[in-house]
Amino acid sequence: MLALPCPHCGTRDEAEFQFGGEPAVRPPSSVSDTVWADYLYMRRNEKGAHRELWCHAGGCGQWFVLTRDTATHAVLP
């Protein structure tokens, strides 16, 4: 039951959002198979401060990056 801050709509209930996981920088297709596989599948999955993508899917539709403490669920500035 998180409350998350949409940059457009303000703080709304978790039920309105869709989780997008850790943001990954898309490499060009010239990279090696290993680098591409890391981009596709490898995530840091940190305990503590965690940057992640969320979409206000049940609201304005905006994707945004949020920093959340994965141990306490606190939304960090």
Add this chain to the structure above:
Amino acid sequence: MRLAVGGRIDRGKMLRFTWNGRALSGFAGDTIASALLANDVKIVARSFKYHRPRGLFAAWVDEPNAVVDVRWNGQHDPNARATLVALRDGMVITGVNGFPSVDRDVAASLDLLHRFLPAGFYYKSFMAPSWHYYEPRIRAMAGLGRVGEATETRSFETRNARSDVLVIGAGPAGLAAAKAARATGASVLLVDDRAALGGSLLWDTATIDDVPAHAWATAAIAGVRVLSRTTVFGAYDQGSFALLEDRAEAPEGWAAPRLWVVRAKRVIFATGAIERPLVFPDNDRPGIMAASAVLDYLRQYGVLAGRQVIVATNNDSAYGVAEALRDAGAAVEIADARDDAPAIPGIKVRSATVPLGTGGRGGLAWVDLGPRDGSRRDRVSADLLAVSGGWSPAVHLFSQAGGALQWDADLAAFVPMQAGQLVAGSVTGAADLATCLAQGHAAGLAATDAGDLVGPRTAAASPVRPILPLWGLDLPGTRQWVDYQNDVTAKDVRLAASEGYRSVEHLKRYTTLGMATDQGKTSNVNGLAILADATGQAISEVGTTKFRPPFTPVPLAAIAGLRHGALFAPLRHLPVHDDHLALGAEMRDYGGWARPACYRGIGETTEAAIKREAANARFRVGLFDGSSLGKIEVYGPDAAAFLNLMYYNEVANLRPGRLRYCLLLRETGVVFDDGVVGRLAADRYLLSPSSSHTAGVLAMLELWHQTEYPTMQVAFHDVTAAWATFAISGPKSRDVVAGLGSGADLSDQALPHMAMTENFIGSVPCRIARVSFTGERSYEVSVPSGYAQSLWQHLLDLGAAAGIMPYGIESLSVLRAEKGYILIGTDTDGMTLPVDLGLEGPLRAKKIDFVGKRSLLTPDATRADRRQLVGLLPADPETVPVPGSHAVLREGGASRSLGWITTACRSPVLQRSVALGMIESGRARMGEEISLFHLGKLSRARIVAPCFYDPAGEKLHG
């Protein structure tokens, strides 16, 4: 017995009910438990394991025994907790876990076998021949209530609330906290699980601020939002709390409980404390009750639980209970485990005395009293033994919310360590009214960081003599209960310790201590203290088991709320839903849409209808409702460039008015969706994703636009519901479409296959697209949804002479299978790449980094032995293979799978069975015969190209 006066019941409103078929009565304001006690019902349940008779022990959420089956007014609760359910007129109440009844339970002989059923007996005794032999028999005896046949019909709703301050518990501390917080101007939500607020103030004779305590309680809540009969059952993330409001007393009668989600800036835990039993031989006999519960029944319900009462205690709190019982007319004797017990008028008080044993048939008849070592015993007649082993602060929610606990040896209790959290009242170990009020007042002010206010005034407390912790008696050969409902004795705990279970979490799982419906509210601390003693650890080292939600049982239906059935996954209706029904359509759920499977004539089988509809669409003209197909409009100067990055196929070079079949991939290269992309203008596209993928495709476009290509000028609009689309398919389709008079040039030069045109039918805008899912000449005509019905009827009329018939999804499935047209998710799965479908052109031709491209270049994606889409012709043309059947290859004495059938049907046009499948190196195996395996049977099929009908596409292009 019920007293003539006293209690908060209405003696003017008699309520009749039955208990195990016996007609009894209670009063408005009773719980089931108080009504049973008022009728001198001794045995209310049987224990879980030994089927020992059990009576009421407590009066509220801590009650470990009284789980009953309740039926009332069409409602049925097979596991009702008797202390929590308000009595209603006409209730039919029966005991559970007893056969034929809890009074006379044939399984009670199990108790004689107790030596063979120690802790962990499941893991030891029932292993030969196997646990599975014993499990159903043990489960049958160990059940609680039986689930009824009826479906829950009540509506469960969820509400949300916010406040500056949430106060949990409306005893003296909670009321003082709410009053103080409100006085500073904060919004306050005060929650209590009982009907009347005040806790002990309801009968306390003290005065607060010079008025009687109960009057002060009423005034304290002015301006405070109150939820009574509401249990805060869980503390969740970011300071949110889940509550369950009992609405059994709602005017409409036994309404479903209501779930609340509350967010507050600050929370004050004023959750009280729970009295512990004493652990001594035969302490589970009906007639042995918590002293505080005896007082509760007396004060709230006017019920005297016994006339000849022994109060056994190790602390001061039970003295008030003894005096109240004396004043109510009972003969009372106190056994105080401590030395130097004070003299109390009218009550015999014994020092250094504990109960050593109890006896009586079907209830309590006598108690043996004596010193703790059992060196002397004095048998005393009694019909009630009220016990107090001390108090355990109700730290459940505080702990759930992240609060840490510490063992207070002086109080013999785990108390909250207050670090930033606000706690007040007996949950801190406070034992007197003045302290509780002061703590509550301070917490209320701290919650708002507001200035000083004068707190409630009451008389100072008299000094309290310290508790003498008692964790069972060292009397070999006796049975001393710790957990009543789950039948865990002190000996079981010691056995677990001797077998190496030192962790309290392991003890819990091995012995089932604290795992019954009361969740160990009475047994937790006694159990872990005995474990500490048995393992030579300090109680603080042993610690408690982790407190998890829910505090009390919560019906799953309350958590689901309205999210069930049609409200959970509403089925979307087509614009001409009713017209389909009028034509006899059988509607089924296809990807969240109610769509016609087929239109069966009277007496016609589904198979015959499919055959008829498919043949008609092939050889004459068929009408299909494609309105659920997605329609996403894409606008903007960068629309072409953006879509070209999204799609596997080239779409930027598409000319306005032309259509192309395209694949969308995941970044992993896996095929996500297929559909037709049309270009309406240089800066405007129309996408047609699959019916069930439209939302997913739109979400994908938004994600990539916003996160990867935010500077591109492009926008997306889902117009699926705005347009109705009907497909007219078959050799005579052009004649029917021409009859619409849209003015469109329908010649094959002007409108070839995969072209579209925008026109008007009269004044109604329409789009005509030449696109086919059947392999026949087909036109899709789209109009704004409001005109759907007139267009549908008009097409039926126009095509009547040509023999037009509607066809449904099942018929379309056959038509598309004959052509080898794939269905995403049916013929493909989470591993299918475009190359597996034989679509390799774009990968070679497109130079830009479209979504998924790099993944198609990996060694795995370019393996020669990938599974590939093929057609399969079964050797027996009359047998339709089952989708999911594996193609097997026998190699070196072992069989292995080459892949599987994805689609199979009987083809009406070929008059034989055909199938599609994903087969390893399929394209290199053309013409090969392979074995198909399904449910132990083998059959043969030949691998062919995945198109069985008109492979040159002559019908399609006309």
